[in-house]
Amino acid sequence: MTAPFGRRLTTVSQGRDVGAYRVITAVDREGPDPEPGQFYMLAAAERWGGGESERPWLPRAFSYARARPAHGGGVELDFLLEAVGPGTERLAELERGDGLWLTGPLGVGFSPADRPLLVGGGIGAAPLLCLQDQHPDAPVLLGFRSAAYAEAAALFEGPVGLCTDDGSAGRQAFVTELLRERLDSGEGQTVYACGPPAMLEAVRALCAEREVPAQLALESGMACGFGACFGCVVPTRSGYVRLCVDGPVLDAAELVTAEVPGAGH
Amino acid sequence: MTAPFGRRLTTVSQGRDVGAYRVITAVDREGPDPEPGQFYMLAAAERWGGGESERPWLPRAFSYARARPAHGGGVELDFLLEAVGPGTERLAELERGDGLWLTGPLGVGFSPADRPLLVGGGIGAAPLLCLQDQHPDAPVLLGFRSAAYAEAAALFEGPVGLCTDDGSAGRQAFVTELLRERLDSGEGQTVYACGPPAMLEAVRALCAEREVPAQLALESGMACGFGACFGCVVPTRSGYVRLCVDGPVLDAAELVTAEVPGAGH
Amino acid sequence: MSRSIELCGVELRGPVLNGSGTFDAIAAHRAFGDELYARFPFDAFVSKTITVEPREGNPLPRLWETPAGLINSIGLPNKGLDGFLASDLPRLAEVPVPLVVSVMGFSVSELKRLVTAVAARDEVAMLELNFSCPNVETGLIMGADPGETARAVERLRPLTEKPLIVKLTPNATDPAAVAAAAEGTGADGLSLINTLKGMAIDPRTGRPWLGATTGGVSGPAVKAIALQQVHQVSARVKLPLIGMGGIQSGRDAADFLLAGATAIAVGTENFRDPAAGSRVAAELEAVFRNEREYLGEWAPPMSGRGSQ
Amino acid sequence: MSRSIELCGVELRGPVLNGSGTFDAIAAHRAFGDELYARFPFDAFVSKTITVEPREGNPLPRLWETPAGLINSIGLPNKGLDGFLASDLPRLAEVPVPLVVSVMGFSVSELKRLVTAVAARDEVAMLELNFSCPNVETGLIMGADPGETARAVERLRPLTEKPLIVKLTPNATDPAAVAAAAEGTGADGLSLINTLKGMAIDPRTGRPWLGATTGGVSGPAVKAIALQQVHQVSARVKLPLIGMGGIQSGRDAADFLLAGATAIAVGTENFRDPAAGSRVAAELEAVFRNEREYLGEWAPPMSGRGSQ
Ligand SMILES: Cc1cc2nc3c(=O)[nH]c(=O)nc-3n(C[C@H](O)[C@H](O)[C@H](O)COP(=O)(O)OP(=O)(O)OC[C@H]3O[C@@H](n4cnc5c(N)ncnc54)[C@H](O)[C@@H]3O)c2cc1C
Ligand SMILES: Cc1cc2nc3c(=O)[nH]c(=O)nc-3n(C[C@H](O)[C@H](O)[C@H](O)COP(=O)(O)OP(=O)(O)OC[C@H]3O[C@@H](n4cnc5c(N)ncnc54)[C@H](O)[C@@H]3O)c2cc1C
Ligand SMILES: Cc1cc2nc3c(=O)[nH]c(=O)nc-3n(C[C@H](O)[C@H](O)[C@H](O)COP(=O)(O)O)c2cc1C
Ligand SMILES: Cc1cc2nc3c(=O)[nH]c(=O)nc-3n(C[C@H](O)[C@H](O)[C@H](O)COP(=O)(O)O)c2cc1C
Numbered sequence A, B: 001m002t003a004p005f006g007r008r009l010t011t012v013s014q015g016r017d018v019g020a021y022r023v024i025t026a027v028d029r030e031g032p033d034p035e036p037g038q039f040y041m042l043a044a045a046e047r048w049g050g051g052e053s054e055r056p057w058l059p060r061a062f063s064y065a066r067a068r069p070a071h072g073g074g075v076e077l078d079f080l081l082e083a084v085g086p087g088t089e090r091l092a093e094l095e096r097g098d099g100l101w102l103t104g105p106l107g108v109g110f111s112p113a114d115r116p117l118l119v120g121g122g123i124g125a126a127p128l129l130c131l132q133d134q135h136p137d138a139p140v141l142l143g144f145r146s147a148a149y150a151e152a153a154a155l156f157e158g159p160v161g162l163c164t165d166d167g168s169a170g171r172q173a174f175v176t177e178l179l180r181e182r183l184d185s186g187e188g189q190t191v192y193a194c195g196p197p198a199m200l201e202a203v204r205a206l207c208a209e210r211e212v213p214a215q216l217a218l219e220s221g222m223a224c225g226f227g228a229c230f231g232c233v234v235p236t237r238s239g240y241v242r243l244c245v246d247g248p249v250l251d252a253a254e255l256v257t258a259e260v261p262g263a264g265h
Numbered sequence C, D: 001m002s003r004s005i006e007l008c009g010v011e012l013r014g015p016v017l018n019g020s021g022t023f024d025a026i027a028a029h030r031a032f033g034d035e036l037y038a039r040f041p042f043d044a045f046v047s048k049t050i051t052v053e054p055r056e057g058n059p060l061p062r063l064w065e066t067p068a069g070l071i072n073s074i075g076l077p078n079k080g081l082d083g084f085l086a087s088d089l090p091r092l093a094e095v096p097v098p099l100v101v102s103v104m105g106f107s108v109s110e111l112k113r114l115v116t117a118v119a120a121r122d123e124v125a126m127l128e129l130n131f132s133c134p135n136v137e138t139g140l141i142m143g144a145d146p147g148e149t150a151r152a153v154e155r156l157r158p159l160t161e162k163p164l165i166v167k168l169t170p171n172a173t174d175p176a177a178v179a180a181a182a183e184g185t186g187a188d189g190l191s192l193i194n195t196l197k198g199m200a201i202d203p204r205t206g207r208p209w210l211g212a213t214t215g216g217v218s219g220p221a222v223k224a225i226a227l228q229q230v231h232q233v234s235a236r237v238k239l240p241l242i243g244m245g246g247i248q249s250g251r252d253a254a255d256f257l258l259a260g261a262t263a264i265a266v267g268t269e270n271f272r273d274p275a276a277g278s279r280v281a282a283e284l285e286a287v288f289r290n291e292r293e294y295l296g297e298w299a300p301p302m303s304g305r306g307s308q
């Protein structure tokens, strides 16, 4: 599905905290339905620029977490945010009624597969929410730093496999340990994963060893989101590809590593 | 009176509209009492930068309009603002509790004189308020664009000579006409004036013709306010002088003209 | 939209181009579909710079946000001349405005090959010569040195009748001297500015952030610098100038026209809004409409040239 | 505050200077009284550039605010050499840190007069040579041309034992070549960057805003450009560098040290806060304290040189 051309001004209909994260909801009147794994470039309509060291200035990329038909037409989008710098901090401040610039949906999302297994690390849980809406029976494995972050697990339907780095919620483990156990017990034909670079790399390696196909939603620094700047490239077996137009979801088989210099925080 | 060294963070105790203008009040705990005609460099603590075309970025100069001892020590300062661009617009948004960076009091104010006549044009009324506090019996002549601006006249004690460009409040006249009448009737031994460049120039010429001494509070674009940048200079009979340290009040006799390129708006 | 202009003999429906490397019409068509062509934001389209050999581009990371600007070290990834001609050019021909192809050579002979091959194609209306790279034969940055520029343009000029636009680098002591050299040897127009050399330090490691250590600064942060160079160059040469550097609004665009440019290009602002070109054009039109006198007073680069 | 450093053989209590022309200690003393000296924000004080003849400076207006920056066209107003020596220097001697006097000459003979007269005064610890102006004899900007720089430094070097710091202009194709020329002819240190040429259009008239048409851009907008030049110059020369351009915070200052500077200078940020130098020094100290490893990893320009 292609995006409407140009950025458009939407209105935030809700902003709420979910543990250490924030969910902002906006109604996109003109936009088409996005597909899981696709993303939007977002910028606050006010006070975008001029923060600490005069940033943010460029828009920021966000997977949509959930989409539903909006009252009165269009689609209502949820974004799950982690405030890690000036852009995400500003977006996390947005409240009902605030303006939000949005371009998208952009990029190539997850491609259909049977018996998927959903694996998320931290804020990487975001695109798994809409994936779960599509695959309600798929097992969901989530890893977080600590209990405050793990509250995002409650956004999923039904029980999920949960672990935290410090054991303050769920098991004390990395989510890749949970994944290893599931894979070793033969569960899941395809892994859909999103999370920090090191986790994705572990997922890639685990799946590669076991010859389980995996689709990984990567991150890299993006300036434009629509293939204009060549800033977001990641190395693949066939050279650099632009994550914003050829991803953000890539087939793990394409990657030598999921650790991209400069990605993550 | 010298200023404390460095800018300091104060808190806005009140922001209120006065017709088309805005008055913001802040408590300066460390600062000394300013003298009429002195000014402060102000910047909002938040959202200073990043507006339309990423401005404001430098602080802006403002005469204090009134000063009084503050509850709990220090001095409470009123500033009368006209929103003419990004800096004044941002300052005019400030409300009780907002942070305000302040440096000052700066510059050389009005020097003592007998039987003064106070003449203000538009926002030039600001420094006349504290002058009136010192010279309660001095006649005050004020000119404004229209009634909405003329509401600032109510900030003065007692009756004032009032005119507007469009006659919507007081006489339809320029304030220099009022001044001419007073001077011609022999009133006033010294003129204290503040206002837009063209008005000050008319005041200067009127007073020069009649050999009445005049002290004019000028404006020019300022980057620093403490003599560092040499950006605020105005031409005088003895060459350029820095308005921020040698003014903003200048003896009219020093000036060939009060119209400074780039000043006003 | 707006009034048409003539740029180097080519009629354009308006004065707004894109900066090379800041809009990929092929990728944007994938992202936005046919609406892109229906509402194409530029009046001529400038391709990303191509080279003779294919290039992967620079190591990662490639982007750093600065106060009101961006540092990029993209490194001219492209399919190379043959790949471009075979797979990109036919698709760029679908773009509903004249096409400018930007080329960079690391020697005059590379440039000759590029100009000959690209100019031969009907899809191409004009060529832009990106001279911001060293000549491997002399070690000098072509676009920073009047002699290098003259030697190159002189030998490229006979190869085509199509307009040759020289893109100037701002990292030069005297861009106007380079401009004069290009004019003197037969260039048809000039584009300026390219990015300014810049660098950022990774706050977490204390080492340079960019994979290539340094990059180029663009965006509003450089607008004042760009405007000065346009002004200075336009005082020295008669060639039409395409002004760029930090243009975000129609007012910014008007500033460049007033400083002496015939057309303007939107670069980094495209990243903030893919349709920025259209917005800039509409805002510029409003400046013309509402402030005729304002523009008339100084140097009305479009009136007279405009066809309506 | 903080750790002392040695700069061109002069011991300073810390690494934070001011950029020439961005702080007038005499005027600031009038504004802030003795508290200025008690809390003096810099570890060495650099005077505004002086010339042989008195100058009124440029026509008005002289300032324009840009995105995260400032354009100034002040035009070096000063009392001239004699006026400076007679009335400013005695007052600058009260400043509680070593004094650097910045001089500019429009010919080598003017420079010789300035250096001889200024260096003879005990109040002066070092001299800064502001080479951002044309040599009236050759028409070339001294600091943009390695040959001009070498010729000047060569003839000034014998005149004094005091450190000579050359201030580089960023408006040059190859600032590192100029730096190398200064090093080769006996300069003791380098300051960079001066302002970048810039311009603004008055939105009300469509004409250049500044009385002098063009000016120089400073502030955070130029930081990435300055950092790149410091990095590039430090790779080429061994001289100590005073890095500046858009420094607002201790983190910015650390960036310059990591890029190869020995000391840093705060310029336009002084206008936003007269005590900015002290804040930058304190923040820099915190970076050193809390992130030792961070600074150690790359190039610890202060450790080793610092005396405590
Ligand atoms: C396809 C995609 C989908 C995403 N989905 C989500 C999501 O659903 N939810 C979510 O919270 N996040 C998501 N992200 C991540 C999000 O885009 C980043 O967290 C955000 O861009 C950070 O911006 P910032 O201004 O807050 O932080 P920044 O300051 O930009 O910091 C983020 C990281 O960028 C680097 N950095 C620091 N300073 C700079 C600078 N000056 N210039 C450039 N880089 C710098 C550092 O590595 C830093 O750790 C997604 C990213 C991509 C690419
Ligand atoms: C000593 C002194 C005392 C003052 N007292 C008061 C007071 O009591 N109350 C009050 O309301 N005002 C006062 N002023 C005026 C006030 O400082 C200005 O109105 C204010 O600085 C405008 O800032 P701005 O950002 O709102 O507008 P700006 O955008 O800065 O516009 C103001 C004018 O500056 C010019 N300008 C436009 N763009 C730029 C730019 N990018 N860079 C530089 N100049 C530009 C134009 O001439 C414009 O009309 C005083 C000024 C001085 C010098
Ligand atoms: C990400 C990026 C890539 C660029 N690639 C090219 C290029 O391939 N060829 C070229 O001539 N200029 C290139 N430029 C420079 C722009 O065309 C333009 O000259 C410059 O960015 C200044 O304009 P702006 O400030 O509006 O972006 C690039 C700029 C950016 C930001
Ligand atoms: C208003 C102003 C006046 C300046 N005057 C001088 C000067 O007289 N001599 C000089 O060498 N540099 C001068 N400079 C340049 C600064 O010293 C400094 O090199 C430059 O501003 C970059 O630093 P910044 O971005 O921190 O301001 C001046 C800069 C400004 C903003």
Ligand code: FES
Pocket (backbone or CB within 6 Å): A221, A222, A223, A224, A225, A226, A227, A228, A229, A230, A231, A232, A233, A242, A243, A244, A245
């Ligand atoms: S973010 Fe610009 S090309 Fe991908």
Ligand code: FES
Pocket (backbone or CB within 6 Å): B221, B222, B223, B224, B225, B226, B227, B228, B229, B230, B231, B232, B233, B242, B243, B244, B245
């Ligand atoms: S405002 Fe800087 S010297 Fe007056």
